[in-house]
Amino acid sequence: MPLDQHLNTLLNRCLKHDRRAQRELYDNHYSWALNICIRYARSKAEAEEVVNDGFIKIFKGLASFDREQALRPWLKRIFVNAALDQLKKKAWDPQPIDMANEIMVLPKSIDYLQYEDVLAAIQSLSPAYRAVFNLHEVEGYKHTEIASLLSISESTSRSNLLRAKRLLRKQLQHLDHPLSRPA
Amino acid sequence: MKQKNDFWKEFDSALSQPPTHQTTDEGWNQVTAGLDQQTRPNKFPILIWLFLQFLGGMAILIIVGIPFSQDSRLFLHAQTHESSAEIASWETNSNSRDIDQTHGQEVRSESIVQDPVENLPKPKDEDVEAVLETSRFSTPDSTHLTKNRPFKAAPSIPNPPQIHLEWPTTYPDFNIQIAPIKASDGRNNYLDINAQINAESPIEEQLSLRYGRKLFNNFWLSLGVGSSRYFWDQSFFNDTEVQEIISSTPGDIIDFARSGRDVNVLLDLERPLFNRNSRWQLAPIVGIQASIWRQRAQEVTYFSVYNVTQIITDRIHTEDVGLKLDQFYLGGRASFKILPKWSLTADIRQAFITQNTQNTATLFMGLRYKW
Numbered sequence: 115m116p117l118d119q120h121l122n123t124l125l126n127r128c129l130k131h132d133r134r135a136q137r138e139l140y141d142n143h144y145s146w147a148l149n150i151c152i153r154y155a156r157s158k159a160e161a162e163e164v165v166n167d168g169f170i171k172i173f174k175g176l177a178s179f180d181r182e183q184a185l186r187p188w189l190k191r192i193f194v195n196a197a198l199d200q201l202k203k204k205a206w207d208p209q210p211i212d213m214a215n216e217i218m219v220l221p222k223s224i225d226y227l228q229y230e231d232v233l234a235a236i237q238s239l240s241p242a243y244r245a246v247f248n249l250h251e252v253e254g255y256k257h258t259e260i261a262s263l264l265s266i267s268e269s270t271s272r273s274n275l276l277r278a279k280r281l282l283r284k285q286l287q288h289l290d291h292p293l294s295r296p297a
Numbered sequence: 298m299k300q301k302n303d304f305w306k307e308f309d310s311a312l313s314q315p316p317t318h319q320t321t322d323e324g325w326n327q328v329t330a331g332l333d334q335q336t337r338p339n340k341f342p343i344l345i346w347l348f349l350q351f352l353g354g355m356a357i358l359i360i361v362g363i364p365f366s367q368d369s370r371l372f373l374h375a376q377t378h379e380s381s382a383e384i385a386s387w388e389t390n391s392n393s394r395d396i397d398q399t400h401g402q403e404v405r406s407e408s409i410v411q412d413p414v415e416n417l418p419k420p421k422d423e424d425v426e427a428v429l430e431t432s433r434f435s436t437p438d439s440t441h442l443t444k445n446r447p448f449k450a451a452p453s454i455p456n457p458p459q460i461h462l463e464w465p466t467t468y469p470d471f472n473i474q475i476a477p478i479k480a481s482d483g484r485n486n487y488l489d490i491n492a493q494i495n496a497e498s499p500i501e502e503q504l505s506l507r508y509g510r511k512l513f514n515n516f517w518l519s520l521g522v523g524s525s526r527y528f529w530d531q532s533f534f535n536d537t538e539v540q541e542i543i544s545s546t547p548g549d550i551i552d553f554a555r556s557g558r559d560v561n562v563l564l565d566l567e568r569p570l571f572n573r574n575s576r577w578q579l580a581p582i583v584g585i586q587a588s589i590w591r592q593r594a595q596e597v598t599y600f601s602v603y604n605v606t607q608i609i610t611d612r613i614h615t616e617d618v619g620l621k622l623d624q625f626y627l628g629g630r631a632s633f634k635i636l637p638k639w640s641l642t643a644d645i646r647q648a649f650i651t652q653n654t655q656n657t658a659t660l661f662m663g664l665r666y667k668w
Contacts, residue, residue, distance in 0.1 A: 131332075136329075137325060140325060140328060141320050144318060144320040144324075145317045145318040145319070149315035149316075149318070162324060163327075166324055167331070169328045173332055174332070227307050228311055228314075229314050231311065232308055232312045233312070233315075282308070
């Protein structure tokens with residue numbers, strides 16, 4: 115799908131290193147990008163760092179973007195890759211870890227799940243689980259692709275996903291359900 | 298199973314309602330800093346290079362041996378001409394003296410010239426007659442000497458080099474230059490090849506090579522090295538000036554012809570401000586120019602006898618070498634990009650301190666390559 119004229123113009127200006135155009139692109143996609151990266155990070159500050167790294171890569175590699183394609187999927191790939199790079203920089207261990215250590219007490223029940231609750235639960239996962247869960251469940255990657263991205267086997271990817279989901283359910287259902295609370 | 302589906306449905310629903318985050322200047326600055334960091338090479342090579350240039354300049358000064366004693370002006374003037382010896386020989390000679398109508402005007406300031414009048418006795422009548430016998434259009438060639446001349450030739454003893462440091466005098470100077478400039482397109486270096494044609498006398502030509510480098514925050518420092526050539530000759534002086542020269546104080550030395558070659562060093566700072574990412578760009582500049590110069594001059598001494606205007610000339614050949622701080626200048630550059638890495642620029646500069654004693658209108662044309 116071709117890009118609209120304004121976006122095309124904006125990208126052209128970005129290609130010419132127009133700081134104002136770059137800032138506009140940054141402003142337009144920052145929040146969306148941060149919500150992607152924050153699921154891979156342990157904190158908002160870490161996610162912001164990833165977003166900024168991602169934008170640097172975007173501006174540096176903008177010439178390679180195919181204008182016949184939609185912009186956001188391309189941006190998303192870059193942010194996800196940037197987030198994975200950041201994960202690998204940290205103590206990256208693609209193998210399953212002790213689930214007991216991953217349990218995090220959250221203040222609300224699933225009936226009242228808010229974005230912050232879900233995000234906190236995701237962020238509490240180990241980097242290996244967090245990456246596989248996000249890639250598969252949120253981004254829609256297949257296990258083959260995840261295995262390639264994270265340099266793990268497909269079986270490890272499947273295993274990590276299963277355990278991540280169990281952990282999330284356990285964490286979120288561990289909370290008191292409002293209906294089960296005494297009146 | 299239903300419960301499980303409900304759980305993930307709830308989970309997805311919550312996850313699909315992320316908050317909105319506001320961008321911050323701090324975050325954006327990190328991005329721009331990252332972009333600059335990746336596109337800008339290390340600053341240290343240019344700083345080291347500038348430092349080495351400074352050391353080289355100091356080494357030259359030390360080798361030349363600048364005395365700061367007699368004249369504190371910042372002007373290195375190594376004069377090797379023979380004017381003093383020639384002038385001193387007025388008392389007893391001169392077989393090499395000719396009568397000439399050639400004339401000139403001193404155009405290069407601060408030449409070291411001794412006033413010959415104080416040391417010169419008035420010539421006797423027979424001396425004058427002897428001098429007047431010689432051709433008014435003769436050349437300084439010694440083969441033209443006549444035996445009738447009462448003067449005896451004195452040996453030409455070169456003076457020891459006289460070196461002065463001279464600070465430029467404040468003098469308005471106006472230059473118009475056309476030269477290429479970079480556009481703020483993410484590149485960090487440029488190289489200029491410029492040719493300058495001076496529209497006024499003295500005729501001066503300059504070829505220069507200028508290297509520019511982005512420092513920080515889009516400030517650009519450029520260092521240029523050029524070579525200029527100039528010359529004056531009597532064709533610049535019209536008859537009116539001839540009369541003025543004749544009626545002025547006798548015994549002076551005036552320029553007859555000069556030619557020289559300078560090695561110029563220009564250092565300026567520019568900061569693109571307007572439309573810096575478009576094809577057109579404007580940038581203020583501030584800079585400094587210094588030169589190592591070498592010139593040859595043929596000077597003429599004239600003398601007035603008994604209120605009768607006569608010109609007795611002595612051609613004096615000099616060769617000077619100097620280091621001078623030419624000028625400080627403020628100005629602006631307008632650039633026009635013609636190709637992705639190539640551009641043209643027009644420079645307008647106002648020099649507010651200059652060594653030159655003449656206003657100059659200068660046209661700079663060149664081509665800039667950026668990478």
